């Protein structure tokens with residue numbers, strides 16, 4: 001039996017390592033959030049599925065502190081609007097430079113601006129965005145908003161609903177979460193995302209129950225205990241609602 005020379009073994013294992021590294025670099029999706037309040041993301045990015053997706057090297061989640069791009073000794077990021085009006089706007093220079101910085105980290109990333117004026121975020125978009133091979137940069141507005149010229153760099157304006165939040169951080173967290181959990185390998189049971197509400201664009205998931213069988217005189221529907229798969233399937237179909 002011929003033995004492989006030791007240096008060849010080393011060469012093969014380092015090739016394998018390089019290939020693996022390449023695969024990881026290729027697959028890892030980056031989510032960068034530009035915000036004045038990076039601390040808000042700590043709990044969300046370090047818990048549950050978001051934590052797991054990072055641990056498994058499926059995604060890279062990070063924040064960019066807009067304050068680091070502020071102007072002058074006070075690191076100013078906001079100013080009053082031209083034409084008058086209440087409140088402050090995020091200035092163009094700090095925002096612009098923060099976006100360019102994020103782009104340097106991930107040149108193919110798409111830039112999403114959080115704004116009530118944007119397209120309504122939907123499960124279908126979360127699915128679509130989870131399947132792309134590029135990352136995303138989120139811009140979180142604050143105060144009365146931002147200097148409109150930032151739109152020159154933006155690929156899509158996104159809204160989470162017809163209401164006004166104090167800043168774009170909660171929308172960004174919502175959107176990142178809805179995308180990350182759909183990336184293959186993040187959820188344990190891959191089929192669980194397929195039967196979820198809105199997965200076909202309009203159906204809401206059927207009601208579900210777990211132990212105990214009876215609680216405060218509230219009992220689990222008989223059909224779910226029958227073991228009759230066809231009946232269970234048809235009950236679930238009846239119970240699913242259209243939006």
Ligand code: SAM
Nearest residue numbers: 114115141142144145159160164165167168171
């Ligand atoms: N003056 C703005 C208006 O009337 O549309 C609202 C500004 S809001 C107080 C500050 C920031 O929060 C916005 O620039 C945006 O980034 C974010 N924001 C608030 N509500 C949002 C929503 N429904 N969807 C996405 N982003 C939102």
